Amino acid sequence: MQHTDRRDFLKLAGMAGVTFTAGLFPGRQAAAQAADFHFVQFSDSHWGYSGPANPDAEHTLEKAVATVNGLPKQPDFIVFTGDLTHTTEDGKERRARMKRFREIVGALTVKDVRFMPGEHDASLDKGEAFKEFFGATHYTFDHKGVHFIVLDNVSDPAAKLGDEQLAWLAADLKQRKADDRIVVFTHRPLFDLKPDWDWTTADGAKAIELLMPYQNVVVFYGHIHQENHHMTGHIAHHAAKSLIFPLPAPGSQPKRTPLPYDAAMPGLGTRDVSVADKVSFVELPVTKG
């Protein structure tokens, strides 16, 4: 299988982490029209963060960019699932961080880069600065037969998608066939992963309800700074590692404080996602090591 071949060359390149082959697109039979491609997910770079949880914060994002640029087979596109920058109450500083972030990721070899906000980018100004730098906070695009939906569950500081966006989502989904392949990107988990750590979306259940009639849906998100894999019915939800500091597994400690810094950065990284009739992905460490 092609995804296995690519995993092999990633291993040869010394970049592969654990491979996760999901039963994604579960309603999909092996079909001739499936186009194989891959994309890379970056998440939670928190540019502008300064603190003991990552003394290397000024360089971690640059290292991740270099690592992805070093992939033998470049992805078709790259997606950032939110918290591009670390929050600040100073609007001028927020824009300065977004500007610097954009400069750093401008070094990516792949120029088709999609962005969405996290609460650190957008919750204090309802996404105003984010839109100035990166455009819309929710949108769709299509790539090689797969429909991608980007949802914004952070511009409302109460972590809601809101009725207007839900209506927009419903209208978009009405145009899909039940067996279309659909990938959703969002920042927060759409389901109640850990409500008392605020790892949830207030009205995320409504989005899942809208997605449920579709047989081939997978969700990629960020926010929780670690890998996590969860099913709501037949819909798989995959959380990504961050590029700033790892957070504890849900409920594994009393508070959601960052895990202690480890110079080897084992808890940080990006993710290379291969899409065909199945989806598989490989976790990429920050550096080749």
Place this chain on the structure above:
Amino acid sequence: MRRRVMVALLFGSALGGAACLAAETPAEIRISAKKFEYHPNKVTAKLGQPVVFVLTSEDRIHGFKMPDFGLRTDIVPGQETRVTLTPDKAGSFTFFCDVFCGDGHEDMEGTLVIEA
């Protein structure tokens, strides 16, 4: 004699009503919110006895969420927000801000201790 008994009964009934009223009046727990803390951040109630949280904010909109009891509300500056709870389980339960309020938001939380 009969009249004296009647008065006693009425008096007793009035006392009982007052006692009943007192038992049903929830105790107030006043909590003030500001970036990035609640004051006080540890409060106590008794199992089965209703309480009302009287919530105020000193700076901006904050949230008050306690998933263990299905409670949540916004706390809007300039007004008192009242939330009633009759605890049906003992233990320590976290409440936290679920309206993103800045760098430190993730640490804005408190504890409700329900004594059996």
